[in-house]
Amino acid sequence: MKEKRMIGLLFSCCFSRSDMINYDMVHKQSNNFASRVCKMIICRCEEVTEEEIRQAVRNGAVSMSGVKRRTRACMGLCQGHTCSKLIARIISEETGKPLSDIQPSIARPPVRPVTVKAFLNK
16 A cells, blocks of 8 residues: 555656546556556656666566666656656566565766866865
């Protein structure tokens, strides 16, 4: 029950009301999301669809880091704050692993070029 509430809250902040209604209708009609909701955008920053994520998992990306490397999901401006839970749920559905076993991707600070002058003591 707690998971449904979390997903509902996540959908309410990431998707429009009509998207949530469509998702709920599909979820009630069928447990096979890939056949019905393949065009739903999961990562809005990088415009990665649910089908792209499912395909990446089928091709061997069974972790958040693997999906991130193959699809660029979680690499946008939000750095996965809006889509990581949805991606974890898709990985769980495709692999059969419980959500608690899916590790979050490794967060790294952004790298920026630094001039040699910045290292010199003046």
